[in-house]
Amino acid sequence: MSLSEKSYRGRIAPSPTGYLHLGHARTFWVAQERARAQRGTLILRNEDIDSTRYRMEFVEAMLEDLKWFGFAWQEGPDVGGPYTPYDQSRRREHYLAALDKLIAGNFVYPCVCSRKDIQTAAHAPHAEDDDEVIYPGTCRENRKSEIVNRKFSWRFRVPDGETISFMDGNLGPQSFIAGKDFGDFVVWRPDDVPAYQLACVADDAAMQITEVVRGADLLKSTARQLLLYRALNLPAPQFFHCPLLCDDSGVRLAKRHAALALRTLREAGKTPESLRATWNSLPPA
Numbered sequence: 001m002s003l004s005e006k007s008y009r010g011r012i013a014p015s016p017t018g019y020l021h022l023g024h025a026r027t028f029w030v031a032q033e034r035a036r037a038q039r040g041t042l043i044l045r046n047e048d049i050d051s052t053r054y055r056m057e058f059v060e061a062m063l064e065d066l067k068w069f070g071f072a073w074q075e076g077p078d079v080g081g082p083y084t085p086y087d088q089s090r091r092r093e094h095y096l097a098a099l100d101k102l103i104a105g106n107f108v109y110p111c112v113c114s115r116k117d118i119q120t121a122a123h124a125p126h127a128e129d130d131d132e133v134i135y136p137g138t139c140r141e142n143r144k145s146e147i148v149n150r151k152f153s154w155r156f157r158v159p160d161g162e163t164i165s166f167m168d169g170n171l172g173p174q175s176f177i178a179g180k181d182f183g184d185f186v187v188w189r190p191d192d193v194p195a196y197q198l199a200c201v202a203d204d205a206a207m208q209i210t211e212v213v214r215g216a217d218l219l220k221s222t223a224r225q226l227l228l229y230r231a232l233n234l235p236a237p238q239f240f241h242c243p244l245l246c247d248d249s250g251v252r253l254a255k256r257h258a259a260l261a262l263r264t265l266r267e268a269g270k271t272p273e274s275l276r277a278t279w280n281s282l283p284p285a
């Protein structure tokens with residue numbers, strides 16, 4: 001049975017690195033509406049993988065804010081479900097298994113470059129709209145045995161020049177060129193933490209997600225993730241990218257927009273219904 005023949009399984013996957021704001025709520029609302037329209041299942045996944053950035057207080061706030069806003073999920077860290085655990089910090093063995101597959105298939109290589117090395121490397125073109133500098137490939141020929149006593153990351157070798165295309169459920173046909181729009185990307189960090197791209201693919205596949213609804217700022221991540229699905233021999237879900245919300249001065253909403261945090265709005269007496277009404281008056285990114 002292909003993914004599209006299965007019943008709809010969508011997810012919302014916040015990272016507890018700050019308070020959720022109206023922009024998150026809008027993307028998540030679309031995810032919830034799409035799951036409801038298909039009489040599907042909505043999963044809440046707590047993306048607390050980055051222990052250097054997440055805080056427990058934000059996990060609690062996240063659950064509270066989502067419930068207040070009117071979100072209801074059928075599987076998640078607080079309600080359980082068939083693919084437990086739903087906290088990324090408790091799913092390490094899944095990510096290690098995926099990494100082992102990538103190593104065995106020679107899709108990744110150990111990279112000792114520091115962030116600074118990469119930023120200052122000559123001919124490292126900046127990808128527009130995606131803040132990751134294209135990796136110049138310095139460590140591509142490294143073998144693990146050569147990396148003695150050094151911290152390293154595992155980097156995915158992208159097929160240079162290949163066009164990665166997909167049909168977005170909202171934005172229509174999309175294509176990105178590997179090596180030009182994005183370069184070799186980290187799947188496992190030097191501090192022994194799985195990178196977002198790998199954790200996300202491993203989880204969306206394990207949790208049988210049929211459609212990923214996310215912000216349009218992640219379009220290139222979707223292209224990277226499609227390469228991971230292929231390398232891991234896993235069926236990819238459908239994708240539906242939502243335009244991002246901007247504030248009055250045209251700046252994208254981010255966790256630092258404290259005034260638009262759901263809890264600040266709630267304390268100011270706003271209701272979820274009135275907030276949903278404002279989505280139509282804010283310009284999309």
Ligand code: GLU
Nearest residue numbers: 013014015047200213214
């Ligand atoms: N935790 C990620 C974020 O909040 C999830 C992105 C995604 O939908 O894959 O940006």
